[in-house]
Ligand SMILES: Nc1ncnc2c1ncn2[C@@H]1O[C@H](COP(=O)(O)OP(=O)(O)OP(=O)(O)O)[C@@H](O)[C@H]1O
């Protein structure tokens with residue numbers, strides 16, 4: 001089978017790394033890929049949002065399955081462009097991708113399907129928004145409707161800050177059209193966990209739970225990033241809660257979308273908050289998480305390809321996926337300054353030593369080769385150092401041992417990835 005993976009970050013490197021082991025695979029391409037994916041796939045110089053270029057390539061190379069990493073091409077309609085040319089995609093249709101592309105749509109589906117989620121209002125005018133915030137003392141979370149690359153959610157400390165966020169989104173220039181409608185919702189308090197499932201339009205196959213760390217500094221301080229680390233499993237979600245998430249959240253959404261005539265095929269990612277033992281939905285994403293995919297791919301011990309192919313065709317295999325019982329943990333190494341302005345082009349050393357450690361994989365995010373062929377930093381999130389261990393604490397130790405082998409000028413990482421799971425023991 002010929003497979004094309006779309007995207008060029010750590011998530012796509014982890015997907016390529018796992019798919020490359022499939023006995024059914026004959027060729028693997030990654031567009032645009034990165035120096036890491038070049039080790040297990042053929043990189044193709046096409047941007048992840050060049051829908052026509054990607055479809056032309058897939059048609060020319062007779063690609064059997066295209067697996068889409070990032071949300072932007074899915075929300076922009078990649079699946080429909082491919083389907084019109086008879087090309088198969090693992091990833092939802094544009095209608096399904098609205099679960100991530102529109103927070104208003106997502107909340108409406110949650111309400112229709114009776115899911116537990118924070119009470120909310122949808123506003124297009126600032127006066128309505130300030131009135132709602134004034135009348136609801138708990139309503140302190142303000143979310144832009146559209147995709148905002150992590151800048152579209154403000155968890156406000158008080159009403160004044162919530163009103164400012166509403167004004168910035170509705171009337172400011174920063175987000176543009178993505179902020180012309182907002183969701184205002186009650187602030188929940190609890191522990192967050194992510195549950196991802198493969199969906200074929202009808203059935204779901206729930207993957208092991210994971211937890212990510214968004215804040216840039218230890219102790220969850222500082223501004224939010226695309227993700228500073230992740231681990232799986234997340235002990236906050238035991239088997240009973242996991243079963244309930246599947247039955248009370250994932251399946252109702254998949255059935256709801258099927259009933260609307262828009263069956264959902266691809267990854268359904270539920271961002272949850274566990275409040276007093278009950279799972280509440282914070283958000284849906286329409287793709288694998290980055291960096292959650294890195295530990296998940298390390299733990300996945302089955303041939304993933306038939307599952308992605310089956311989901312895309314509406315016929316997920318009936319057998320459950322096999323997972324390594326051990327835990328996996330990913331530490332993201334970033335350029336100093338990220339998520340603000342940061343430098344690029346710093347030579348990276350120690351990668352071979354890190355990769356030589358047992359049960360360690362280093363996934364590339366923002367790396368490149370410079371004119372002299374040296375591996376240098378080329379993005380904010382540069383590498384995802386991922387390790388397996390008997391439990392989260394052991395995976396954490398091994399991952400940090402590998403991290404310590406790697407260096408560049410201005411390297412930053414959190415030293416406490418997995419602290420909630422380790423603290424729980
Ligand atoms: N109702 C809520 N109560 C408390 N915190 C919340 C609430 N909604 C969102 N948050 C916090 O804000 C973060 C971002 O919210 P959300 O997941 O909806 O946005 P997003 O920008 O789509 O995130 P992602 O980048 O993970 O897709 C959540 O991970 C959570 O920490």
Ligand SMILES: [Mg+2]
Nearest residue numbers: 100283284285
């Ligand atoms: Mg999201």
